[in-house]
Amino acid sequence: MNSFVHKTLVVEIQAGVADRVPGLAHLGYDPADPFAVTVVFSHEGRVLARWQLDRDMLFDGLTRPAGTGDVRLRPESLGVERELRMEFFGAAHADGGRHHAVVFVWAEAVGDFLRETYRTVAPGDEQVRLDDFLAAVLAGS
Template identity: 30%
Template sequence: MTTDAVHTEQLIALYGGTTPVRSRWTYQASSPYTVIAEFQTSHERWVRWMFARELLVDGLVGPAGIGDVRLRPEGIPGREMLIVEIESPEGHAELELDITAVEAFVDATAELVPLGQESEHFDVERLIAEITNV
């Protein structure tokens, strides 16, 4: 972990409740509103999803999302999970993640950029430069 990013490959998802899927999650202070989740689909292929950190936070406590990424907590005490549904024109997947591991990831992101203070870390000038130099 660097001082401006959180990265983990420790989150194992279950696809269909039985097949393990390795995932890696990244958060960078330079992009304070977003997280990146990548899921390994084969030995050398990762599918990447970028979505709002706020969506991840909301999904830990209740159903969240109406688009291509939807999250919800589920389970019984002692086996609580975060259900991640991802959808694209190529297909649909429903993955189960250990909710405690995801909470630890969110906590680590909040150490870099406290929740609700994203605008203080967002570089508008950099974004304008990227858009106008296309």
């Protein structure tokens, strides 16, 4: 039976030119939406942001730059340790700039999470339930 996969990771969050601050990333994978990983970032008990990431892009970001637009991922080395650098771009400021935050997370922990998702739904075994999707779209209109 397919089951929801969840993992909470300690991360470091950097917004603008500020120093990194500790936070949490709550990663979730629901086999009903097999291509997506939901990430909720929090700091001191407050939710800062919620993003849905493509599971394949998250995997690719562990070994090479991945993503364009609002989400960009790339590996970074800290000696023997490896981090995943996750850049997020949000809404535009009045001056034309954009909100921007960078999250650093231990790459091995993200890899462990992804391996759990692959045990739940193997790459290539994802199924799109088109009838369910269309029903949800039509119900919302």
